[in-house]
Amino acid sequence: xxxxxxxxxxxxxxxxxxxxxxxxxxxxxxxxxxxxxxxxxxxxxxxxxxxxxxxxxxxxxxxxxxxxxxxxxxxxxxxxxxxxxxxxxxxxxxxxxxxxxxxxxxxxxxxxxxxxxxxxxxxxxxxxxxxxxxxxxxxxxxxxxxxxxxxxxxxxxxxxxxxxxxxxxxxxxxxxxxxxxxxxxxxxxxxxxxxxxxx
Numbered sequence: 001x002x003x004x005x006x007x008x009x010x011x012x013x014x015x016x017x018x019x020x021x022x023x024x025x026x027x028x029x030x031x032x033x034x035x036x037x038x039x040x041x042x043x044x045x046x047x048x049x050x051x052x053x054x055x056x057x058x059x060x061x062x063x064x065x066x067x068x069x070x071x072x073x074x075x076x077x078x079x080x081x082x083x084x085x086x087x088x089x090x091x092x093x094x095x096x097x098x099x100x101x102x103x104x105x106x107x108x109x110x111x112x113x114x115x116x117x118x119x120x121x122x123x124x125x126x127x128x129x130x131x132x133x134x135x136x137x138x139x140x141x142x143x144x145x146x147x148x149x150x151x152x153x154x155x156x157x158x159x160x161x162x163x164x165x166x167x168x169x170x171x172x173x174x175x176x177x178x179x180x181x182x183x184x185x186x187x188x189x190x191x192x193x194x195x196x197x198x199x
């Protein structure tokens with residue numbers, strides 16, 4: 001009787017231990033899938049940021065308008081390279097776009113190895129630098145675009161957008177695109193910080 005009860009107890013304990021093994025592996029797979037999803041979303045956002053940064057640089061870099069009337073000594077023309085602020089904007093946004101292209105391989109590494117903290121830490125540092133440059137360029141250009149639209153009576157700066165409509169339209173579009181890039185960078189930093197927090 002004692003031996004029979006012992007034989008019955010042995011398979012019960014082994015079946016219980018076998019049943020617990022897959023339950024312990026489930027959270028690890030869930031966590032890996034979650035991190036991989038963040039990395040894929042990061043890659044998609046970088047592609048969108050490349051598009052907006054290039055659009056900002058191209059729109060500002062091609063802003064050039066010449067009025068159809070002129071005098072014997074003057075020809076009325078407006079171009080981005082007339083203002084150092086707009087020149088800085090074009091160069092800064094081109095640098096930001098170039099950085100985003102170079103960051104794509106690191107984003108792919110984060111997809112392949114979602115638990116690796118090194119690439120994610122490098123991206124969060126470089127993204128912060130790029131965000132700072134992007135914000136500085138967008139804010140400086142926005143101030144000039146505001147003056148072009150509204151002028152400043154205290155300093156006798158006249159609004160020129162009534163005469164140079166196409167020029168101002170391209171500049172305004174470039175500033176909007178640059179701030180869209182800023183918003184995308186903020187999302188990228190939040191995603192990277194969240195992925196590192198759960199590492």
